[in-house]
Amino acid sequence: MSRLAEFRKLEQQLASQLAELEAMKGDAGLKKEIEFEAKLRSLLGEYGYSLKDVINLLDPQAGRRAPAAMSKAGTRKPRQVKVYKNPESGEVVETKGGNHKTLKEWKAKYGSETVESWLTK
Template sequence: MSRLAEFRAAEKALQEQLAQLETLKNDAGLKKEIEFEEKLQALMKSYDKNLRDVISILDPSAVNAKSTPVAPVKTRKPRVLKVYENPHTGELIETKGGNHSGLKAWKREHGSDTVESWLRA
């Protein structure tokens, strides 16, 4: 891109941003937010408080949190240990899930229903 074309593109982008800025300046909601912020800053200054102090007053649980909101930790119930005994060989398999390679081999060889019947109580 030539320097002139680059200049014209930057000039056009600046004009668009200035138009957007004018639109924002006339926005009533933005004016209210700016007014609120100014009053809050003045209030904090008059009481010699900073933003962290205000947050700790309004939401004490947020003081110990880092930068993320506190969310309840979802913990999964621990999986139960299952013990399968092959009646043909007497071999035992202990597993907490169905992804055990020996258990899969038994299910391929003898069928899933049959192997599930080998589950010890």
């Protein structure tokens, strides 16, 4: 894309955003929210409180709760079941990890690459 075309595209985007901003300025709900925020900040300043102080005052347990994003970070997807079938004996092993007794024996006897080739699922 040429620099001129990029400039024109950005100019159009800016014009549409400015029109959107002008439309929002006339919104009564937005005006009420702005007025409320201004009064709240003025009141906080008058009494020397911060937003955190007010939250702790109204909901003392809020600081002890883990944020939603943090709790999801600790969870992980459950492991898939892998099915190995020994072509010599016909024996089948289903496992979610590599710490299976029979699977370890097979890997010691036949080698890891050979046993991994027996993976069916």
